[in-house]
Amino acid sequence: MQRGKPVHPGASRSTAVPAAPAARLEPGVPREPAVQRDPVVQREPGVQRDPAIDLVRFICLLLVVAAHCMMVSPVLHRDGKVTTENTLMEQSWFTPVVWVLMIVPLFFVLGGVTGLQSWRRLQARGGTGFDFAQLRLLRLVRPAMALLAIMWAGLWLALLSGVDPQVIQLMTTGAAMPLWFLAAYLTAQLSIPLMARLHQRAPLPTLGVLVALIITVDSLRGALPVLAFVNMVFVWCAVQQLGFLMADGFFEHRSRTWLVGAIIVSNVLLGLVTGVAVYPGNMVVNINPPNLCLLLLAISQTATLQLLGKGIRWIASVRWVQASIAVAGRRSMTVYLWHLPLLVGMSGLLLLTDFPKPADGTAEWWWARIPVFFAVVALLLPVVLLLGRLEDRPTAASHARGPSRTAVVTAAVVVFVPVADAAFNGLTLALLGGGAACFALAVLLLGRVPTPVLPPPGPDGAQTRGGKRSTLPAPGLRANLES
Template sequence: MQEQGAAPQHGPAGRRGAERDLIIDLVRFFCLALVVVGHCMMVSPVLHRDGTVTTENTLTAQGWFVPVIWIFMVMPLFFVTGGTTGLQSWQRLKARGGTGFEFAQARLLRLVRPATALLACMFVGLWAALLLGVDPQVIQLMTAGAGMPLWFLAAYLAAQLNIPLLARFHDRAPWLTVGALAGLVVAVDCFRGVLPLLAYANLVFLWCAVQQLGFLMADGHFARLSRSALVGLVVAANLLLGVVTGLGLYSGDMLVNLNPPNFCLLLLGVSQAAFLQLVRPMLGWVAGVRWVRALVAVAGRRSMTVYLWHLPLLVGMSGLLLLTDFPKPAAGTASWWWARPLVLLGVVALLLPVLAAFGRLEERPTASVHTRGRPAGAVVTAAVVVFIPVADAAFNGLTLGLLGGGAACFALAVLLLGRMPERVVEQVPERPSAARGGLSGGQEGGPLPAGPSSASVEP
C-alpha cells in the first residue's frame, strides 16, 4: 500500500506525467528552513575600534560543528528532491508535447526572474549606501556575504537544464548514468590539485550525479529495496565517507567540501536518499496533516525568493545593528546564542514584505495559448547570458560592479525568454470505469492533472 502523501509510481521515465509527491515537497521545505536557521547562526559581523568591519562564522568555530554538519548538510538532499520533482516536471511537459528547450525556458524563468529583482535591489541599495558615505570595505564585505546564495543558483540551474538529456540516459541505463557521473566527479577530484580551476567542473558533474539519485527515487528504484538494503546503503556511504576523510583525502568539514563540491557530497547524497526512503511512511503521515500541507504549499510557492533574499536581509540587518546602540554580545557567548531566535524572527519579519513585493515573480509565467514558444537560439543565448556573471562571481568573487552587470544580464535573459506558452492537450474521453475511478490518479488514457498540487510551482 502506498503511504499517505506520496504520488503513485508509474514505471519508467517515458510514462505520462506523474503527480507531485507531497513528501518530497515537505522535505524541500525542511531543507530550506534548515538553511535559513543555519545562516542565522553563522553571520556575526564585528565592528572594530578603527572603524573596520569583519565577519566571524561563529558556528564553524565550535568544536562540535564538524560531526554535526555531517547530519545537517542538506544540500545533497535538496538536489535529490530537485531531481525527483524535475524529472516529474519534464515528464508532464513531454506528455503535453513539450520540448527540451521549452523545459529550459520554464526553468530559467522560474529561477532567473526572482534573482533579477534581488541583484537589482542589492545593487541600488549598496550603491546608495556608498554614496551616503559607508566605507567601501564594508560595502564589499556585505556584497560578498549577501551574494553567497548565487553559487547555488548556478549549480541548480546547470543541473536542471540538463534534465531532458540526463532523463534520456536514465531511461536507457539508469545505474550506468549515475556511475559515469560519479566517475567524472572522482576524476575531477584527482586532478584538482594540479589544475585548481578544474574543481569547478564538479558544480556540474557532482550535482548532476546527486540529481540522478532523485531520478532513481522518482522511478521507484529505492522503493524496491528492502529496509535492510536501505540501512546498508546508509551505513556503507557513511563508512566510506569516514574512510576518505580519515585518510586525509578530503576534509572532514562538509562545509569546506561544499564549494567547490567534491565526492564527499555524493556519498552524503546516497546516504540521505536511502534514509529518506526509510522514513517515507512517517513523513507520509506528517505530509497528510492539513495544516502542515497548507504551510508547505504556501512556503513552497515562494521558496526561491526565501532562499535568495534571506541572507542579504540577514547581512543588511546585522550591518545596520552595528550602527546602533542595540546590545551586541560577543560572538559565541551565551548571550549571543540566546539572541539567535530573535535574529531568526527579525529575518522572517523582513522577508514578509519582500515576499509580498517579489514573491509572484516565482509563479509560472504562462502566456496565451496562442503565443508561440521562444526560438531555441533565444533560450540558449539567455542561458549563456545568465551564466557569464555567475561564473565571474564564482572565480573572482562578487563585487558591486558585478552586481549591476549581473542584474542587467539577468534582465536581458528574462526579455529573451519571454513568457512560457501553454500547450493545449486534447482531452481523451473518459472511459466509464475511469469516470468513477476515485482517487487512483494517472489512469492510462485519462486526462492529465489540471495543474501542480505542489508546494513548489513546477511546469
C-alpha cells in the same frame, strides 16, 4: 502492488494508473490499429506529488535559514573597521554535526525527483527539452534578477550616503552567497532532459559513469585546481540521478536492511576518505567546489529519507502542515535568495545602533540567535508577498509565440557569464549591477510562456494541436513549475 506482475523500470507506486477499459466494437466496424507508445509518454500528467518531498524541502529551507543565522556575525572594531566572523565554523563540535546538517545534497535529490516528474509530464504533452529549459530558466532567473537589481540599487545608495566602501564590499560578498547554489542548481536542472534520456536507457551505468568522472576530477584537482569546478556539473548531476532513482521507485523496492546498509557504507567511506586527509573533514569546505564527499552524503540522506518516508508522509498529512508547506513550496526560491541579504543588512544596521551586541560564541550570543531567526522570518514575509509572484510561470495572450531555440541558448549563456565571473573572481558591486542587467536580458530573450489557440478537445478530453497534447495551461492560468 501485486507481486509477480512486471513493472516498467520508470514506474513507481505513485505514478501507476489503472488501464482504461477496452472499447466494445459494433459488428461491421473496423478495429483501429493499435498505436505503440513510449512508456514514459503514457504517464499520467496529473500525478500528485509525494507530500513527503514537499515537507522535507520545507524543513531543509528552515535549516538553511537557521544555520546562516548562526554564521553571520559582523564586528565593528574601535578603529571603525568592520569584519565578519563565521562563529559556527569556529566551533570544534561543528565538524561532525555538519555531516547531519549539510542538507544541500538533499536539495538536489529532491530537485531530481520533482524535476524528472515535471519533465515527463511536459514530454507527455509534446514538450521539448528547449521548452523545459525555458520554464526552468524563467522560474529561477526572474527572482534572482529582482534580488540583484534591488541589492545593487540599495548598496549604491548606501555608498553615496557615505557608507565605507569596505562595508559595502563586505555586504556584497556576504549577501550574494546564495548565488553559487543558484548556478549549480540551474546547471543540474537544465541537464534533466539529457540525463533523463540516459537514465531511461541505463540508470545505474549512467550514475556509475558520473561517479568515475567525479573521482577523476578530484584526482587531478591538485595539479590543476581550476579543474575542480568541473565537478559542479558532475557531482550535482550524480546527486540528481539519485532523485531520478527515487522517483522511479528504486529505493522504495529496497529492503530496510539494504537501506540501513547503504547509510552505514556511505558514512564509513566518508569517514575513510576524510580520515586519511584525502578530503577535508568539514563538509562546508567540501561544498564549493563540490567533491565525492557530497555524493556520499547524498546516498546516506536518500536512503534515510526512504526509511523515514512513512512517518514523514503522516506528518505531511496534517492539515495545517499541508497549508504551510503549500505556501512555502511556491515561494521557496524567493525565501532562499532573500534570507541572507536580509540577515546581512539587518546585522549591518544593528552595528550602527546602541542595541546590545554580545560577544561571539558566548552564551548570550547563542541565545540571541533565536530572536535573530524570527526577525529574519518577519522580514521575509513582506518580501515574499511583494516579489514571490516572480516564481509563478507567466502566461501570454493567445497570439504570443515562444522564444526560438537560439534565444533559449543565448539566455542560458547570458545568465552563466556573470555567475562564472563571480565564482572565479568574487562578487563586486559592479558585477552585481552587471549580473542584474544580464539576468534582465535573459528574461527578455525568454519572453513569456506562449498559450496558443487550441482546437476543440479530442476524444479523451485533452486539448490537442497537430496530434499532440498541449504543453501549456489554458490562457489566464498560472502554474508553479514544481507542481
